[in-house]
Amino acid sequence: DGGITQSPKYLFRKEGQNVTLSCEQNLNHDAMYWYRQDPGQGLRLIYYSQIVNDFQKGDIAEGYSVSREKKESFPLTVTSAQKNPTAFYLCASSIWNLNTEAFFGQGTRLTVV
């Protein structure tokens, strides 16, 4: 079945450590996105990538980094520079340059301890 897979579902990190969240899709979508959700807030865009080896900052990119070496994969690294990393992280993908829905993964809950 086609879809987006995020792993792990739950992740705990010690303060000051970097951590990488995985996102893989087999929908053959060109565009991929990372969003963050905090309680009582909507989803906010962290980074997005239109094509392989290219990505752009979203609204809240500070403290995060991404790579897009393969079409299917768009990992997100939460660095120690991110001041409030505890959140629910969602990866999505969509067809490029066409107004159509984005498909979301199941999310990763990151907790800094």
Add this chain to the structure above:
Amino acid sequence: DQQVKQNSPSLSVQEGRISILNCDYTNSMFDYFLWYKKYPAEGPTFLISISSIKDKNEDGRFTVFLNKSAKHLSLHIVPSQPGDSAVYFCAASPPNSGTSYGKLTFGQGTILTVHP
């Protein structure tokens, strides 16, 4: 600045009745709007969308209305069912030009509870 707003944090409806979820936006460049449904600890799932060239789109029990002059859209669910209980997000997308690439701006979400 919140470009997409859902001013009602929650809505409670009786089963069988109509649920109306509202969304306002400020950016006139948005030209495509979507509604997503989300359960706790899961990713959002797409419900229905509407292009700015239309004022209504219907899909089964779900209808989205768009009022461009008021920069307002609404989602109607008729009849409401207990399984509809979830958080509903509206989202907007600017035209796919420049660096837009179809990225979405989301509202804060409205928690819908449908009582049996």
